[in-house]
Every structure is written in structure tokens, then in C-alpha cells.
Amino acid sequence: MNKIENILELNPYSYKYFEKKKIFNTKILELTNIHQQKCKLYSKILKSLKFDKKKIKNYWEIPFLPVKIFKEFDMKSIKDQDIFKTLRSSGTSGSEPSKIYLDKLNATNQSKVLAKIVTNILGKDRLPMLIIDKNPVLSDRKMYNASLAAIYGFSVFGKNHTYLLDENNEIDYEILNNFLKQFNKSNFLVFGFTNKIFENLIVNLEIRKVLYNFSNATLLHGGGWKKLEKKKMDNKKFKYELFKKMKLKKIYNYYGLVEQTGSIFMESDSCGYFHTSNFSDLIIRDQNFNIVKNKTKGLIQLISLLPTSYPGHSILTEDVGEIIGQDDCKCGRAGKYFLVHGRTKQAEVRGCSDT
Amino acid sequence: MIPKINLSETKKIIQKMSLQKPDIPFSPVVLKFIEDLSEEIKKNRDSFNFPDLITFSFFCRKGNLEILKKNFLICNNRIGKGLVFHITPTNIPINFAYSLIFSLLAGNNNIIRVPSKNYFQVDLINKCLNKVSKKKIYRYVKDKFYLIRYEKNKEITKAISSKCDVRIIWGGDDTVKSIRSIMLPPKSIDISFPDRYSFCIINSDSFNKMRDFEIKKLAYNFFNDTYLVDQNACSSPHLIVWIGKFKKKNVEMFWQELANYVEEKYKLIESSAFEKYNLLLKNFLYKHNLKLNKKYLNNLYRIELSKIDKDTINLRGKFGLFFEYKANNLQNISKLISKKVQTVTYSGFKKEKLLKFIIDEKLNGIDRFVPIGSALNIGLTWDGFNLINVLSREIEIR
Numbered sequence: 170m171n172k173i174e175n176i177l178e179l180n181p182y183s184y185k186y187f188e189k190k191k192i193f194n195t196k197i198l199e200l201t202n203i204h205q206q207k208c209k210l211y212s213k214i215l216k217s218l219k220f221d222k223k224k225i226k227n228y229w230e231i232p233f234l235p236v237k238i239f240k241e242f243d244m245k246s247i248k249d250q251d252i253f254k255t256l257r258s259s260g261t262s263g264s265e266p267s268k269i270y271l272d273k274l275n276a277t278n279q280s281k282v283l284a285k286i287v288t289n290i291l292g293k294d295r296l297p298m299l300i301i302d303k304n305p306v307l308s309d310r311k312m313y314n315a316s317l318a319a320i321y322g323f324s325v326f327g328k329n330h331t332y333l334l335d336e337n338n339e340i341d342y343e344i345l346n347n348f349l350k351q352f353n354k355s356n357f358l359v360f361g362f363t364n365k366i367f368e369n370l371i372v373n374l375e376i377r378k379v380l381y382n383f384s385n386a387t388l389l390h391g392g393g394w395k396k397l398e399k400k401k402m403d404n405k406k407f408k409y410e411l412f413k414k415m416k417l418k419k420i421y422n423y424y425g426l427v428e429q430t431g432s433i434f435m436e437s438d439s440c441g442y443f444h445t446s447n448f449s450d451l452i453i454r455d456q457n458f459n460i461v462k463n464k465t466k467g468l469i470q471l472i473s474l475l476p477t478s479y480p481g482h483s484i485l486t487e488d489v490g491e492i493i494g495q496d497d498c499k500c501g502r503a504g505k506y507f508l509v510h511g512r513t514k515q516a517e518v519r520g521c522s523d524t
Numbered sequence: 525m526i527p528k529i530n531l532s533e534t535k536k537i538i539q540k541m542s543l544q545k546p547d548i549p550f551s552p553v554v555l556k557f558i559e560d561l562s563e564e565i566k567k568n569r570d571s572f573n574f575p576d577l578i579t580f581s582f583f584c585r586k587g588n589l590e591i592l593k594k595n596f597l598i599c600n601n602r603i604g605k606g607l608v609f610h611i612t613p614t615n616i617p618i619n620f621a622y623s624l625i626f627s628l629l630a631g632n633n634n635i636i637r638v639p640s641k642n643y644f645q646v647d648l649i650n651k652c653l654n655k656v657s658k659k660k661i662y663r664y665v666k667d668k669f670y671l672i673r674y675e676k677n678k679e680i681t682k683a684i685s686s687k688c689d690v691r692i693i694w695g696g697d698d699t700v701k702s703i704r705s706i707m708l709p710p711k712s713i714d715i716s717f718p719d720r721y722s723f724c725i726i727n728s729d730s731f732n733k734m735r736d737f738e739i740k741k742l743a744y745n746f747f748n749d750t751y752l753v754d755q756n757a758c759s760s761p762h763l764i765v766w767i768g769k770f771k772k773k774n775v776e777m778f779w780q781e782l783a784n785y786v787e788e789k790y791k792l793i794e795s796s797a798f799e800k801y802n803l804l805l806k807n808f809l810y811k812h813n814l815k816l817n818k819k820y821l822n823n824l825y826r827i828e829l830s831k832i833d834k835d836t837i838n839l840r841g842k843f844g845l846f847f848e849y850k851a852n853n854l855q856n857i858s859k860l861i862s863k864k865v866q867t868v869t870y871s872g873f874k875k876e877k878l879l880k881f882i883i884d885e886k887l888n889g890i891d892r893f894v895p896i897g898s899a900l901n902i903g904l905t906w907d908g909f910n911l912i913n914v915l916s917r918e919i920e921i922r
Contacts, residue, residue: 213808213809213812214805214808217808217814217815218808218816234805235802235805238805238806238809242809455794456792456796456822457792457797457821457822457823458797458801458822468794468797468798485798485801489794512795513794513795513798514795515795516796516843
């Protein structure tokens with residue numbers, strides 16, 4: 170029944186266009202049927218949009234849900250007693266978080282797929298892991314669920330987990346130096362949220378207090394650039410700063426939303442682009458939701474094979490992206506390769522007195 | 525830029541403003557001052573990039589002020605209330621300026637809280653106000669208003685509230701409620717402009733007789749009421765009710781013409797398309813059996829309603845999302861009228877019939893009937909208030 174298992178046996182970047190289309194056409198329509206039957210709200214939306222599955226030729230034509238819907242409504246395709254865990258996004262300040270309801274199967278698939286994608290880059294061996302955050306157990310205030318889930322989710326790829334920050338969010342140099350002394354001779358893993366990496370490694374870290382180097386480190390980071398846009402920090406500069414300051418050169422950014430946890434998009438170090446995997450696809454649409462040509466910016470629609478317990482298999486994000494190409498990336502991965510350019514710009518508010 | 529103030533600075537401002545005396549409505553020097561402000565804004569090249577600034581300066585021009593003065597029944601037994609505290613909405617840059625002008629015209633002294641967010645329009649008007657104020661003849665008017673800026677701060681709001689004669693609150697229902705909880709002196713009053721709902725009615729009898737160019741013109745006017753402000757204004761319609769015998773062909777032509785204007789004149793950006801689609805789905809989830817009737821790309825969404833009731837006012841559009849409903853007669857729409865309803869834009873009805881409708885049906889909503897195309901024309905009568913009257917004191921002499 171669970172065909173994810175079959176896909177898990179393959180290289181995660183093996184599907185080329187036609188094969189992917191064939192598989193996704195079946196799987197995504199199947200998911201649409203499941204959610205239509207099991208999620209009342211989803212079926213109501215499909216009905217109101219006059220969705221007719223007979224008219225669907227390809228999986229990307231299936232209606233997409235705007236990510237905001239998951240903030241305001243409990244979109245779920247499982248019974249309450251089957252909820253195994255609920256993921257909440259950190260959300261922008263003041264707004265409600267997204268709520269993603271997972272049953273056991275969906276949660277398991279997320280972990281398996283995440284592992285498949287991450288180990289493709291890191292290899293199967295667990296490396297000593299430095300986490301640029303504070304130990305979640307130290308948090309007096311409850312950490313946002315999704316951040317916590319990400320830290321725990323990625324922790325399985327490492328061992329000797331060491332947290333860089335103390336309970337006051339200050340860098341603990343003693344812990345850092347002990348970690349490096351022990352592990353910096355061979356490969357080790359550094360993990361954190363993009364803004365935390367920026368804040369702590371690029372800005373706060375006093376390099377003269379660091380007694381050992383980072384040249385054997387692999388940095389894995391994600392969570393978005395929203396907070397860094399104001400500081401005029403982009404991926405290129407970010408990498409440059411980290412290399413200049415601490416000789417860190419293997420840096421991988423990942424792009425992923427809480428609405429599609431697991432099937433994340435990993436940046437490849439040889440080409441510098443994000444890649445869709447066998448479990449996901451990405452479509453770029455213009456303001457009329459028409460699909461745009463490659464190398465044209467537009468709204469990102471994300472498609473994932475994983476969401477079975479909530480109708481998140483096709484979602485429309487507020488992010489702007491650009492597909493560079495498909496199946497022919499120089500890094501050798503099949504699928505689409507793309508860039509993300511941050512959030513869409515909001516319209517100027519035009520209100521009452523505008524006559 | 526208007527600097528942010530703290531509590532002790534606020535107290536000094538209040539002290540200074542409390543010394544000011546009220547004036548008669550439409551005092552000649554105030555009128556002259558507003559005229560000059562209008563000129564100053566018009567002179568500024570940057571204004572042309574902001575339609576709201578242009579309209580504001582047009583509102584303040586001499587000709588319009590004369591009409592306003594004439595419409596205000598000149599009874600010389602009125603004088604301003606005194607000190608007016610304006611709390612203006614953060615999301616509408618220029619609202620504060622209208623609020624100020626209305627109150628100046630009524631003869632008051634004013635403390636105006638401008639949006640805490642930085643808007644170019646606010647700074648430009650402030651610059652123009654300062655420039656005009658420098659003229660010697662306006663030394664008197666200059667002291668009649670003070671623009672302030674502060675982030676949400678209950679202590680500051682409390683301090684000003686404790687000394688004002690009128691407090692004007694523009695904003696969402698929650699803002700109004702939270703500010704209302706701060707006490708005013710016993711004799712002072714609140715005038716609030718909370719969230720409202722507006723819709724449009726079209727008389728099919730006359731609509732069906734319209735020639736193509738008239739339908740085109742109607743669509744254009746409707747465009748101005750809605751797309752120009754992304755349907756954000758409280759007087760922008762969300763719903764069109766077709767009243768009487770429904771002729772599909774003509775109605776389709778109206779929407780097509782509207783879609784054509786939108787295509788030509790309106791730029792839907794990606795974030796708005798996202799918001800609009802999100803709102804469409806939210807509306808679907810809010811009410812049963814809604815169907816997307818027709819979609820003109822993402823420019824225009826039409827949703828047909830099979831019935832209307834009190835909840836219909838919760839179905840809102842944005843960036844060109846409209847509901848429509850077919851009714852047999854005017855009486856059929858009574859059931860959607862509540863206190864929340866502000867403006868009804870219309871086509872093909874006699875004024876007397878509309879007024880009679882409210883009186884006969886004993887309705888507690890609808891403050892305004894204006895022809896399609898005039899929804900956004902703000903004036904001295906707003907939300908059912910004659911602003912000069914509520915902002916001034918009538919002296920009885922027998």
C-alpha cells in the first residue's frame with residue numbers, strides 16, 4: 170500500500186521528467202481523492218472551485234491550498250484520536266501558526282524521506298554534531314514546535330550532540346572548544362537555523378576565542394532568509410562570510426515548509442541550486458497562476474507525495490522562486506533545480522481616503 | 525518626519541493645546557489656510573505619484589470649501605467644541621488629514637495621532653502644513669493643531685483623553701473597543717468610525733435598457749469604487765445586487781467590461797493574487813454552497829449567492845473579489861441590512877425611493893446612498909454624522 174517505501178529504495182534524485190510525471194499523476198490524484206473523502210474542508214473547497222477530476226490531465230493542475238489556510242483552519246484528513254503529533258510553524262509575529270496534523274504513518278514517512286535526502290549529502294555515517302542553538306531542554310519558555318521538531322528531526326543525522334548556546338543564548342566558548350578539540354580532526358556536522366547561524370557564527374562569534382578550526386565542518390542550515398533580508402544578507406554573502414571568518418566551506422542550505430516537512434529541497438554544493446527530489450516537485454506561477462517559463466520569477470507552488478494525514482500535497486507559498494532547469498544540472502541530480510528569492514512584496518495599503 | 529513622542533512630551537503638548545480657544549465653524553482664516561495647503565500639496569511634484577494626495581488637495585481647494593460652507597446651514601449660533609483628539613488608522617496613510625480638516629472647519633483645536641508606520645504621504649502633508657504655517661497670517665491657525673506619532677501606549681492615550689472634548693477614533697472594531705475603555709472627562713464625547721460594510725444595487729429595469737457605452741461607463745465607475753483602493757475602503761462594495769428582471773446577456777457584458785478595465789488599468793501583483801485566492805477559499809469555508817461563478821484570470825472573481833441574510837456582510841472581497849445576488853425587489857435586501865452597513869452605491873433608482881425604503885422598512889443600517897462611482901468621496905457627512913454639527917456646540921438663544 171505504502172508506495173513511499175518503493176521510492177525510498179532509489180537514489181532520491183533519480184526521476185526524470187516523464188517517469189516523474191507518470192508517478193506523480195497517479196500518486197497526487199490518489200492523495201487528492203483521499204483528502205476529498207476524508208477532509209470535509211478540503212472537499213468543500215474543491216466543490217466551490219468546481220473541481221472536476223476528469224478534467225485533470227496532469228498533477229500540477231490539481232488545486233493548491235494557500236499556506237495561510239493551515240493557519241486559520243484545522244485542515245486534517247484523520248480522526249482526532251489518530252493524531253500522533255501536531256506541527257506548529259513559528260509564523261510571523263502576531264499571526265497564528267500553521268497547524269499540521271500528523272498520524273503515525275505520515276510522521277514516519279517524513280522522517281524516512283528526510284533521512285533519504287539528507288544522507289545523500291552527508292553520507293550514512295553519523296557525524297559529531299554541533300547545534301547552533303541552545304539545548305531545547307534548557308528553554309524556560311516553550312520553544313516553537315516546528316523549530317524544536319527541526320532540531321530533533323535533524324539530530325538523528327549526528328552523534329555527540331553539542332549545543333553552542335547557553336541558557337542565556339550566549340556562546341559557550343568552553344563547550345565549543347571542547348567539542349572542536351575532540352572532533353575537528355575529521356568531518357563533523359554543524360546544524361542550525363539560517364538566522365541563528367548568521368547571528369551567532371557570522372556576527373557574535375569572537376574568532377580569537379576559538380582555539381580550533383572549522384575546516385572539516387559541514388554546515389546544514391534552513392528556515393528562511395526573511396529576517397536576514399533587512400540586513401542585506403543573501404546566500405552568496407553568507408557563504409563568503411563564513412569562509413572568510415572560519416574557513417567553513419561545505420555549506421548546505423535547505424528550503425522547506427512546515428506544511429511539507431520531510432520532502433525538503435536541498436542545496437547542492439557543486440551547483441548551488443536547490444533540487445526537487447523524487448518525493449517533491451515545484452511549479453512557478455505568475456500573478457494569474459499561469460505556469461511561467463524557466464528562469465522567470467513567480468510564486469512557488471510545492472507538491473509533495475508525503476501528506477496523507479492533512480491535505481498539504483499541493484500548496485501555494487508566499488515565496489518567490491525561479492526554476493533554472495530540469496534533469497540537466499551539472500551536479501548530476503535529476504529533477505528541477507531552482508532558486509528562492511524570499512517573500513513576495515506586499516501591496517501598498519490603499520484604503521478609505523483614496524478617492 | 526514627525527518624531528515619536530513620550531509621555532512627558534505629551535503632557536507639555538496637552539498643556540499648550542489646552543490654552544487654545546475654540547473658533548466658529550468655517551472661520552475665514554481657517555478656510556484660507558486650507559486653501560493654501562491645497563495649493564502647496566498640488567505644487568509638490570511628488571504628490572503626483574500618490575492619487576490619495578491629489579484627491580486630498582482637490583478636496584481642500586477653494587471651490588470645494590465654498591460648496592461645503594454653503595451646504596452647512598449658516599446659523600451663527602455654533603462654536604467649536606474645543607480640543608479634539610484624533611486617533612487615525614495605521615493602515616490608511618491619509619485619513620488623518622481629512623479628520624484634521626473636518627475638525628478645523630468645525631472650529632476646533634486638534635491633537636492628531638498619525639499612523640505609527642512611516643508613510644510618504646504623511647510626511648509630505650506634514651511638510652506642507654509646516655510650510656503654510658510659517659506665513660505670518662496663519663500664526664493663529666498654526667497653534668490649532670499638533671501632529672504626534674507614538675506606538676501603542678495606553679498612558680499617552682489616557683493623558684490626552686483626559687483633557688479632550690471630543691475623541692475621534694478611526695479603526696477596526698477592536699481598536700475602537702480598546703480605546704473606548706479609556707475614560708473621557710464627563711462632558712466629552714467619542715465619535716467612532718469602526719469597520720463597516722458596503723454593497724451595490726443595480727436596478728435591472730433601467731440597466732436592461734442601457735446602451736453599450738452606458739454599461740461601459742457603469743463598469744468604469746464601479747472599478748473606481750473598488751479596484752482603486754483594492755476594496756479596502758469601508759465604503760467599497762463587496763456585493764452587487766441585481767434588482768428586478770435579470771437579463772444575463774447585459775450582466776455578463778457589465779462584468780466583461782469591468783474585467784477589461786482591470787486588465788488595462790490595474791496591476792495585480794503576486795502577493796495580492798495570493799491574498800485574494802486565500803480569501804476566496806476562506807469565504808468558501810465560511811459559508812455553505814458558495815461557487816466560483818466565473819473567473820477572469822485572477823483579475824476578477826465572481827461568486828454567486830443563492831440567498832442573503834445577516835451573515836452576508838461577513839463575506840468580504842479584496843483586490844477584485846465580488847459576490848452577486850439576484851433579488852426581485854428592493855425589499856428583498858432588507859434582511860442583509862444591519863448597523864454595520866454603511867454605503868450603498870446605486871444605479872437606476874430615484875433618491876426618494878431609496879429614502880422611502882429605509883423609512884418604510886424601518887432599517888437601522890445604511891448611512892449613505894451614492895451613485896456608483898462616488899463610493900469613496902468622503903465629505904462632511906460620514907457614517908450618519910453631520911461632522912460640523914457633532915464637532916461644534918450649538919448655543920441656544922431665545
